Amino acid sequence: MRMTAMPAPARPAVPQHLAIVMDGNGRWAQQRRRPRVVGHRAGARAVNLTIDFCLQRGIGALTLFAFSSENWGRPEEEVGALMKLFLNALEREVDELHRRGVRVRFIGERERFVDPIRARMATAEAQTAGNGRLHLNIAASYGGRQDIAAAARALAREAAAGRLDPERIDQAAVAAHVALADLPPPDLFIRTGGDCRISNFLLWQLAYTELWFTETLWPDVDAGLLQRALDDYAGRERRFGLTSAQIAAMETPA
Ligand code: IPE
Ligand code: IPE
Ligand code: MG
Numbered sequence: 392m393r394m395t396a397m398p399a400p401a402r403p404a405v406p407q408h409l410a411i412v413m414d415g416n417g418r419w420a421q422q423r424r425r426p427r428v429v430g431h432r433a434g435a436r437a438v439n440l441t442i443d444f445c446l447q448r449g450i451g452a453l454t455l456f457a458f459s460s461e462n463w464g465r466p467e468e469e470v471g472a473l474m475k476l477f478l479n480a481l482e483r484e485v486d487e488l489h490r491r492g493v494r495v496r497f498i499g500e501r502e503r504f505v506d507p508i509r510a511r512m513a514t515a516e517a518q519t520a521g522n523g524r525l526h527l528n529i530a531a532s533y534g535g536r537q538d539i540a541a542a543a544r545a546l547a548r549e550a551a552a553g554r555l556d557p558e559r560i561d562q563a564a565v566a567a568h569v570a571l572a573d574l575p576p577p578d579l580f581i582r583t584g585g586d587c588r589i590s591n592f593l594l595w596q597l598a599y600t601e602l603w604f605t606e607t608l609w610p611d612v613d614a615g616l617l618q619r620a621l622d623d624y625a626g627r628e629r630r631f632g633l634t635s636a637q638i639a640a641m642e643t644p645a
Contacts, residue, residue, distance in 0.1 A: 407451045410455075412581070415430075415584030415611075418584065420433070431476055441455070457477070457529050478507060494523060497515075499570075542568035542569045565595065578600065579603060579620065587604045
């Protein structure tokens with residue numbers, strides 16, 4: 392897949408790249424009068440279901456918001472439980488993902504994780520590096536603002552070293568330094584849990600992404616719901632700042 396700063400206007404039937412804010416685990420557990428961690432555990436099942444769905448539908452890239460930079464501020468007990476679940480999932484799932492041709496990568500501030508988790512992340516990436524059926528990107532300790540700030544730092548370092556003329560820093564240069572630079576930006580964004588916000592997910596990358604929100608809590612997600620989002624997406628017209636007539640002209644073969 393090739394990265395493009397501004398994708399050509401198009402209306403592909405199926406998104407190439409799907410990005411999901413998996414929200415509502417805590418409320419799912421609270422509704423059942425169970426501790427929040429029970430919701431996170433149930434949420435892991437929905438992750439597997441979503442990966443299956445993407446493989447079946449031929450979606451080339453899936454980026455999941457698993458843990459935000461801001462989520463470190465949650466109660467210690469919840470953060471600890473999430474870390475344990477994350478490590479367990481890494482230990483349990485990666486061989487099977489590899490067998491199915493999934494390339495696993497992590498975006499976010501990796502240095503904030505403890506060594507055993509960082510080691511597992513590196514192993515998962517190395518083991519699956521040659522796969523291309525589905526690019527699975529896990530956003531963990533990720534923040535969109537932090538991502539853009541890191542890109543600015545990298546560009547500033549190049550400029551300070553005399554390797555880059557500051558006047559040549561354009562959107563393509565920034566796009567090349569943010570996370571997921573080698574993938575097309577997400578076509579479709581889904582957020583479960585009923586809140587209509589981005590919560591510091593992929594800020595740069597979502598500039599022209601189609602947004603879709605649902606009240607359904609993440610652990611209750613099923614293939615039918617994902618298909619509804621895809622059906623809605625298929626009916627939209629992506630104009631990228633142009634007019635509807637211009638888009639129609641581009642879609643009609645000459
Ligand atoms: C999303 O579910 C998972 C993470 C943020 C780790 P929440 O834990 O935010 O669930 P709610 O929003 O409190 O229901
Ligand atoms: C966004 O959910 C982060 C993840 C799903 C990992 P939050 O629950 O952290 O978002 P807010 O706090 O409702 O904005
Ligand atoms: Mg939440």
